[in-house]
Amino acid sequence: MSSERSQAFNPYSIPVKVSGRTSRIRAWKQFWGMLREWKVAAKAIASTSHPLLAHIIPMRRCNLACGYCNEYDDHSSPVPVEVINRRIDHLARLGTAIVTISGGEPLMHPQLEEVIRHIRKRGMVAGLITNGYLLSRKRIEALNKAGLEHVQISIDNLEPDDVSVKSLKVLDKKLRYLAEFAYFKVNINSVLGSGINNPEDAYVISRRAVDLGFTSTVGIIHDHTGHIKPLDPSEAAVYHRVKAIGKKGYARITPYFQDNLAAGRPNNWKCRAGARYLYICEDGLVHYCSQQRGTPAIPLGQYTKEHVRHEFLTKKSCAPYCTISCVHHASTADFWRAPQQNVYEARPKPSPTMEDLLQLK
Ligand code: SF4
Ligand code: SF4
Helix, strand or coil: CCHHHHHHCCCCCCCCCCCHHHHHHHHHHHHHHHHHHHHHHHHHHHCCCCCCEEEECCCCECCCCCCCCCCCECCCCCCCHHHHHHHHHHHHHCCCCEEEECCCCHHHCCCHHHHHHHHHHCCCEEEEEECCCCCCHHHHHHHHHHCCCEEEEECCECCCCCCCCCEHHHHHHHHHHHHHHCCCEEEEEEEEECCCCCCHHHHHHHHHHHHCCCEEEEEEECCCCCCCCCCCHHHHHHHHHHHHHCCCCHHHHCHHHHHHHHCCCCCCCCCCECCCEEEECCCCEEECCHHHCCCEEEEHHHCCHHHHHHHHCEEECCCCCCCCHHHHHHHHHHCCCCCCCEEECCCCCCCCCHHHHCCCC
């Protein structure tokens, strides 16, 4: 796909006007957010016995049905807010720094704002991963008011296709609402790799994100067998262009992670899942991550600092070709210390969803 196509095929550059008031509030909140991030980093360096990031699932149900996804259903009920808030209390007890709400589609949860408020009340950073379909001006204002601090949306293509309707064509209007009204930070993730028909789409999506004042990242995906293939030359060219216009921040601290995956090379890193990163499913069990669900599968209420210390030292055999960059980020502060002694032999799992590939700051 040529770059001419992307330039010609870009009807989405509708300008957005942001009010002076919104800009000032956003700048102020983002300044405080940056200070909080530094506090998280300092605490991470000082101690290894608390989680940095937890993903929590308040709702497995989704309003979409992406062809590659193994993480949703079309019928389950929302987890009651009292139950989720008790789980958030347990995350606070463990000393968790950042809680990101994921799904399914969390915007379908009728009391999502209460959950966000509770995360903030317990002193943790509140984030959200959404497909964006249910965003409106009113909902964004409610999320502002609840104290949400960052949002991530993954966009798979320019036009909806048989596999995914998370397209820029559908979502551009939602992105404009976010640019106009959101006080929180927004990151847009695009994807490259097996099954992505038009790699050039990733560049157009990233360009649009940056034009709207958001950060942008790109994820590399497995093929259907769960293996990473090196990007072909046209994909690799897009990858480097997207990286060049992408975000500042964490991804630049560990650029080799995505670079190695793009080249089909393994990464040499210590996955601290179960310690620095926790995945809390809708049943309230702690798992390593969305792709190693079932391990260790301990109820969060029974999870202790001892479990955190044990998993910190457990080597994961799935690490070399893992594409889950948020776990990598959460593990980065400990790259140089504490060699891992225990061994976990990962079971083969299906390919991750696009949401697994999201890169959180
Ligand atoms: S990838 Fe996200 S939006 Fe698509 S079906 Fe899965 S949970 Fe829903
Ligand atoms: S799949 Fe990745 S994040 Fe999950 S346990 Fe394995 S190495 Fe860690």
